[in-house]
Amino acid sequence: MAPQRKPPSLGCLTDHVGFHLRLAQLAVFKHFESALGEIGVSPAIYSVLEVLHDNPGITQSKLAIAVRLDRSSMVPMLDKLGKRGLVERQASTTDRRHNHLFLTKEGEALLADARARASAHEKQVCSCLSAEEKKNLLALLDRFGG
Amino acid sequence: MAPQRKPPSLGCLTDHVGFHLRLAQLAVFKHFESALGEIGVSPAIYSVLEVLHDNPGITQSKLAIAVRLDRSSMVPMLDKLGKRGLVERQASTTDRRHNHLFLTKEGEALLADARARASAHEKQVCSCLSAEEKKNLLALLDRFGG
C-alpha cells in the first residue's frame, strides 16, 4: 500500500465545536504549562490562587463551585498548597463546619509572579487575535459555560 | 462572619482564554456524555470512529496524530474498540510493522447511530449561537489548535 502523504481527513469532526474546543484547550494549556510549570503552577492551581486572592476567607465548598471542581477534589489540592505554605485554613468560630481560606504572604508572592507570567503567556497565546477578536471569542465561549 | 451571598469574584481569570476554554469544554463534553454515553461513545471514541470511517486502512500512528494522542495511548483504546467488535487491525503485507485499521460492519452501524446523536447534540449545544456566530467561533478556535 502506498504511504499516505496527505494528512487524514477529519470528516464530520470539523463541524463539532467540542473537537475544536479540545484542540484549542490542548494548545493553550500546553503553552501555560511551559510558562508557569517551572514555578509549580498549573491552570487549576492558578485559578485557585486567583479566587483566593479575590475572596479572602471564602469556604472550601464555595471555592470548589467557583472553579468548577467537586468539594472532595478541593481537599487534596488545598492539602498540597498548604504544605507548600501558600494557603491557610482557618476554622470558623461561628460555624465550626466551615474553613475560611487565605493566601499566606508566600501565596501572595507566588501569585504575583504567576500573574506576571500568566499575563505574558496570555499575550503570546493570543497574539493570533486582535483585541476585538479576543473579546468576541470570550463572549462566544461564555454562551456555553457561563 | 456573614455568609457570602454573592458569587465569588473570579478576578483576572475572566481575562484568560484558557479559563473560558475549560468552562466551555466542560459544559460541551458533559452534554455530549449525556447524549452518547448510553451507547458507550465518548468524545475521544467518536473522533476515532470518524477518522477511521474517513480514512480506511490508516495506521495507528497516523490515527494518533490525527486525534492528537500519543501512539501509546492509541493501543488500549483500539484494544477496547476491538473487543467491542467495532474496529479491525490488519497487519500490512508490505511493511509488517504497520497495522491497517478498519471499521467493521458493527463499527459503521454504531458510527451511524453516534453521528445522528452527535448531530442532535451539536444542534442543542449550539442553540445559543447563530450559524454565523458558530462559524466565527470555530475559525477563532482554529487559530490556536489548527
Place this chain on the structure above:
DNA sequence: TATTGTTATACTCTATAACTATA
C-alpha cells in the same frame, strides 16, 4: 435532617521510557 469538610476509593485519560520486530 442538611451541610462542611474529610476519607477511601476508583476510574479515566494521558504520557514517558523501554522493548520487539521489522525496515
Place this chain on the structure above:
DNA sequence: TATAGTTATAGAGTATAACAATA
C-alpha cells in the same frame, strides 16, 4: 539506525459514596 506497535508504569485529574462533626 530509524520506525510501528506494544508494554509497563506512573501521574494528573476527577468523581462517588460514606463518615464525623456541626448546625
